[in-house]
Amino acid sequence: MAEVHAVKEPETIQLVSHLLKIRHSQQMADVWDLGLNLALRISDLLSITFRDIDGDRLVLRESKTGKLATIHLNPKAQKIIQRIRDEHPHHLYLFQSYRNQQSRHRTPRPITRRAVGKAFELVGEELKIALGTHSMRKTRGYHLYQATNDIARVMQMLRHRSAGVTLRYIGVTQDEIDRDFRELVL
Template sequence: MQDSLLRHCGYRDYFLFLFGINTGLRISDILPLRVKDVRDKTQIIVTEKKTKKVRVIYINEILKVEIDKYTTSMGFDEFLFASRRGNSHITPTQAYRRLQKAAEIAGIENTATHSLRKTFGYHHYKKHGDLAVLQKFFSHASTSITKQYIGITQDEIKKNSTDFDLQNQEVQNNGKNTRAWTR
């Protein structure tokens, strides 16, 4: 996806993708950001459009490097994701279209702007295994909602189904290995 964005959509769209998967913010909270909100910062303070909650998002080292690279020739008050028309940022619809184009070229199905947030959650869980942190991050009522949201439940079902068979299974029976069978 990243390669597809870089080659076919441009650096702005690549950076949007990278920013989204590294922060977990909603597209509605990403697009209005300006250079001054992220340049030379270790964290981003955002009032979420949907929930009105103030959030502190920490910027990892990879994203810091990309922010510096991306904003190097930009003015402090410029939008990070400026529209080519006037003094505004791109719309969520424009962001969706760019991601869709890259996904189509890369052969990826079911991609939307919200996929960035879900990708962040999925990989955060795979690395840290802490659903409670993600539940709080996403403001979900339960960890089961968070698991469903990031697609872990389906992954676990698939893994447990494909890694499971009963053919020629050895079981412990009073300290002796015996073969298991069904009746």
């Protein structure tokens, strides 16, 4: 599996969403847009059910760590969720597979990580960037770090235990750290 990166330019973030919508589906664009706003691992993002959403909060147990994540939903996330809920009032999952609707007797399932990964990879190839299912989480972390320079906040948001891991994860390179030391003179 190739390493994927955070999307660092705001214009490119919007372009990824647009290309996912026109090349693949609104659902893939929604995965991207919501994933950017929730910073969840892809497995947790795709497993969200409407029961996990309580007003302006998302509450779920992370599959990798077993930790309980309580996330305040910002207005953009709330708007996306409400639109999906209005369009698909009988869905169990926020990102429910449409293929599953072909048989009334099948248990509902979310779209697969593989389908999302393929759509993201194709858009990434078109834009010549390493894009994958972790790119949403990495992008959110990267931009929070750029806005605050507070690695502890980014670690909390991503629920990481190590600053070094978090810095590598969001793509902050040694050159950027060196530049910060040069430019910040006290």
